[in-house]
Amino acid sequence: MNYRLDIQYDGTRYEGWQRQKTTGNTIQGKIEEVLSRMLEIPVRIDGAGRTDAGVHAKGQVANVHMETDKSPEEICAYLNRYLPEDIGIERVSRVDEQFHSRLLAKKKIYQYRIAAGHHKNVFERKYQYPLHEEFDVDAMKRAAQLLTGTHDFKSFCSNKKMKKSTVRTIYGIDVESLPGELRITYTGNGFLYNMVRILTGTLVEVGRGDRKPEEMTDILLACHRESAGFTAPAQGLTLLQVEY
């Protein structure tokens, strides 16, 4: 049987999604540990987005092939009981044998939250990048428009050894100015390593007036990491949704 898991986590304490050999402190590792204990055999799961250390998720999706007499609701309750309090399973559901959380993902939505202006949001502080500046939101919107579409995003990828295609399609970048918060929502068919964080760092530089929106076209054409802006920190980033 193939099961889909819908997962939320506060990534603050973790070394990211992906299981590693040297540290067990990953979200994937924690979930596999509990499932393996439940079934008394080693279990491996696949996640849709390999979020970095410190990145959060409200709509991570994983799938797992396993045999059990337990109902999806029972599996969900078991996981929530034994997982740490900062990892939560929203839902477990039986899915088609062919379903693969990562390979079949059509669209991913990431959100980057920046604490802007003078407002100090004590309750959301762990999920925002605390800049507390004023930004030129219109300039950021114009830059975002130029980054939208199908492009080679090599300039926005931290992995210099990336051998596979660096072409991705961004369906939309929504820059919203809320009271005390700047929120940037990225919808795309997939994102390269650190891509959302570098896009955000570059847009912040535009918002500060350190770059012009028109530079985005040149940055894309350069196909070179150094031409883009800084990598915004992980804590402001949340994987919101994966669509199939």
Place this chain on the structure above:
Amino acid sequence: MNYRLDIQYDGTRYEGWQRQKTTGNTIQGKIEEVLSRMLEIPVRIDGAGRTDAGVHAKGQVANVHMETDKSPEEICAYLNRYLPEDIGIERVSRVDEQFHSRLLAKKKIYQYRIAAGHHKNVFERKYQYPLHEEFDVDAMKRAAQLLTGTHDFKSFCSNKKMKKSTVRTIYGIDVESLPGELRITYTGNGFLYNMVRILTGTLVEVGRGDRKPEEMTDILLACHRESAGFTAPAQGLTLLQVEY
């Protein structure tokens, strides 16, 4: 000059609002420390609600008499800069010399949040009491109705040596069942020591079927702490608003 401070805090790390002789780890103490440093003389502030250790606030109000050339916006920015990240000043405003945050408060609103059902809300976990049970919400609403009004709330007060009047007026207790959360909002002219937490513990016992709603009348008449339910933990409680 008299200034009003509108304050938010995540109470998790603190010994409560009120300054203490033995520990500097209180919200009041932290704010007084920063103001005293700013003015280079000792400053004392008055808070509307003396929240317990671990209780949060979204709408705490304090006032302070002081002389300074700084504008209210500058005082606010200074405070937010030097206060820890879990204490935030929403607003500083000049007020009438007679304004007193505690003595003139007409209405206070407290909210108690319980994680109910199987939903595990990883992002709100520090602000909810994690019970994960199913409750009889209708019974809780009937009990809440009986507790509303002007009563002697001695049964709902932890301070056994309380010499002053234990009569208070509760204008409303709103019990809401949201997805994965039970939210109880208390509006009253004032609350005794631990009163909201004991009211909540008692309502939880009603929701579990361990008590009948009709018992509320007897509990009030008993005027005895032992007749009421348990004291719900601090982490689920937030001071939402103070009205003048």
